Amino acid sequence: MLEGLPPNDATHVMRVSAPRVAAQRIADLIAETYDPAEVAVANFEDPSGAWVVEVFAGAAFDPEDLSELVAWAAGAETAAQVEFSEIAQKDWVAASLEGLAPVVVGPFMVHGAHDRARVKGATIGIEIEAALAFGTGHHGTTQGCLAAVADAARRGRPPRILDIGTGTGVLAIAAARRMRTAVTASDIDAVAVRTARENARANGAGPQIRFVHAPGADTRAVGAGGPYDLILANILLPPLKRLARPLCALLAPGGTVVLSGLLDAQAPAALAAYRARGLHLVTRRSIEGWTTLTLARGGNRPRRR
Template sequence: MLEGLHPNNPTHVARIVTDEARARRIADLLGESFDPTETAIAAFEREDGTPRPPWLVEVYFRSDPDRQAVGDLIALAAGPDVEVAFDSFGDKDWVAASLEGLAPVPAGRFTIHGSHDRARVPANTIAIEIEAALAFGTGHHGTTRGCLLALDALLKRKRPQRPLDIGTGTGVLAIAAARALHRRVLASDIDPVAIATARNNIRFNRAGAFVTAIVARGTTAGPIQAGKPYDLVFANILVGPLVRLAAPMAKLLAPGATVILSGLLHAHANAALAAYRAQGLHLVRRIPLDEWTTLVLANGRDKPR
């Protein structure tokens, strides 16, 4: 979790469909008008074949915005005929959702399981035992499994040396990277409860020699800055903070680094992709699971496939 976005708290979004010129004017004015720590703005050309106007502006708010004020700003930027639609998402018990069907979860070379399923885990797998807790990320969820599948595919081609897990939750992705690579991994989360849970899971899964878990907001914490450049970054959070992270995360990356993003509903994946493309990263792979999309990005050498 990141930037105060707890699993049960909704993120609010305003969407505007318009032409490119007005989309850019709207994004510029709203970007100047709102606190960047409270909002995230993405303007991008849609890739779904929708007839003109082909551009979409999405504005994500941490709290329910003054809709009249937002509408007035949009009208000022683009004229009174531009329509804005408001919505919210994420108002859901993600821990409960992640525990639907508590069988062991295979994800390539990894298997995530609870203590009651130790006997059911195949011997030729990297087994990670995670129990439900107050933090998000048990493996029984399309977002976490998508990240693990992306990591498994990556490991068939290269061996990252400096991984970072932003918004670590239960620590499952950091543990998976550490167990597979035998490299030091830095994991961070804004939520002290999540970090306490992650540290317990790290110790229990025999990854304590490799994983350091810290409470940190965003990417500015001393240990995060000291550990750069990173050649593998996980961020399994929500679209609003993912968009806000694009620019600061790009400054942490080594040439050819891989970035694995998740926590994205299918409808929100292009907003995140646009933000990271603006920082010079390109899409390597999309992994759709259930209602979620995981994006695998690279900033130099990996080719899309």
């Protein structure tokens, strides 16, 4: 996982190793604490199998502040292992991405260019190298959404799909490649839209995906592709709650909505907002403390995974 726009003058690095779940907590807490335009966080599995968190910035860190954050997330023993260093300016984004191991979710393998040869047989390889938008496949929210896309494909072939808050475009690409159908992918961030469009072209999904730069779901550009049979929204709780009305208005009869970007404790609040719009829970997944909800209209019994 890589979060944050890379500082142009990144010369200071914090590095710490931790078990996978603890490393994710450290990365999430630091990413939420600092301005993403000034500090970027990389969380990855190195070739030895150890999980590493690296934090990059153009200005010197306050060691006490960062060590305290690590202690909150993973304990004092891990915080004592934190290392600080200075580096010459370089393409640190590419260096960090080289350490990312492929992520396999159902039929999908999300990987970097260095692991292209590992995609075999019927596996749908999705190559993601971008660092200016969220979504390399390593975060529990992205994995939960990929699993939900695989579920939707098993149930049928939704004619119209919306991926709102597309980030790197990984979910839109997965849906287009797996279901061979039309996808609208939107994001409020123009950089994310450009990144996602480039990723779609690189993965052979460009012709199937219509990219939209839009501030929400109730714009004409987003609505033009609806009503949608499958809506994917991997964002955060506050915008998901605000989007409940417009997303449900865009949903076709019998359609499905997938919500993620939710800590486990936040899931009930998101669920309540969409139940109030007539949707019911179909599936609830929790991966590394992050929940993905699949909702629909009708009366199917909910499942946990």
